[in-house]
Amino acid sequence: MPHLISSTAPRVSIVVPAFNVAATLAETLTSLLAQTFQDLEVLVVDDGSSDGTAEVARSFTDRRLRLVRQLNRGLAGARNTGIHHARGDYIGFCDADDLWRPEKLAAHVRHLEVRPEVGISFSGSEMIDVDSQPTGLTQQPRLTGITAAHVFKRNPIGNGSAPVIRRAALDAIAFRPEGETERDWWFDEALRQSEDIECWLRMALTTDWEIEGVPGLLTLYRIAPGGLSAGIDLQFAFWERMIEKLSPLAPEFFERETPAARAYQHRYLARRAISAGNAPEAVARARACLAASLRPLVEEPAKTVTTLTATAVLATAGQGIITRTMALVGRHRT
Secondary structure, eight states, X not given: OOOOOOSSSOSEEEEEEESSOTTTHHHHHHHXXXXXXXXXXXXXXXXXXXXXXXXXXXXXXXXXXXXXXXSOOHHHHHHHHHHHHOOSSEEEEOOTTOEEOTTHXXXXXHHHHHOTTEEEEEEEXXXXXXXSOXXXXXXXXXXXXXXXXXXXXXXXXXXXXXOEEEHHXXXXXXXXXXXXXXXXXXXXTTOSSSHHHXXXXXXXXXXXXXXXXXXXXXXXXXXXXXXXXXXXXXXXXXXXHXXXXXGGGOHXXXXXXXXXXXXXXXXXXXHHHHHHTOHHHHHXXXXXXXXXXXXXXXXXXXXXXXXXXXHHHHXXXXXXXXXXXXXXXXXXXX
């Protein structure tokens, strides 16, 4: 039975960062408003779009949907604005080209209510293509016993549309940088990539809030053509910037865990390059993975060997056989 809509503040706020997403936003909002747990609000943050994003949002008459418009501040800035305006005790995030299964929010609310020590609840994800059809790839991460090291090395949360977070946990890591006059930051707007991992890792390192997942592939995460190989060098640069920023918070932790985490990050980027058919990039990242640390080979031998094998096959035999090779593993994340 669906939960009734509250006459006061909603129990949950879902933040939807939106930048030039007129083509996909309606499908995303439809999936959020169709949640079986309906005591919610959906905050669409139009981050300086130049297309019809705002008009798509305004076309929805559901009173639970609110549109907030701002000059472009990037993904982290749009999420921060959404958090600032959110009224719920729990805050979920869904990018404007991803979808939620109808039962997702109910599962997270139930989890957070039963487990008051959990600050971030998340789920696994199924990958979809531009036509919203399954690609056959999934993210099926570790769900329990998650430490800061797990977040740093493997980011079990997986993607920005997977978590629902307790407002109190977010407020425990809020900060206001010099020069900011409008609101606090929860995500670091100086990072245009890796801003989500930085947020989760900062929470894991500086608070007692636990990070825990719920069973099921409850998020549908869209993979766009060409997006897999775009900006790999830039992504790695922002990831290294994240380490530089957070290292003073826990120097011993980063000294101990960075080599393995760097190897896992190179492995993840190698897999992105493989999926995009970029053989030179895949080879470079595979070599960098092995040079950084052998722990991925020891800790996750099957996935690491598959990645190395797929890299070698791509470099010698081309993309045709790669799809079949990578399907043996069936996951897209690191």
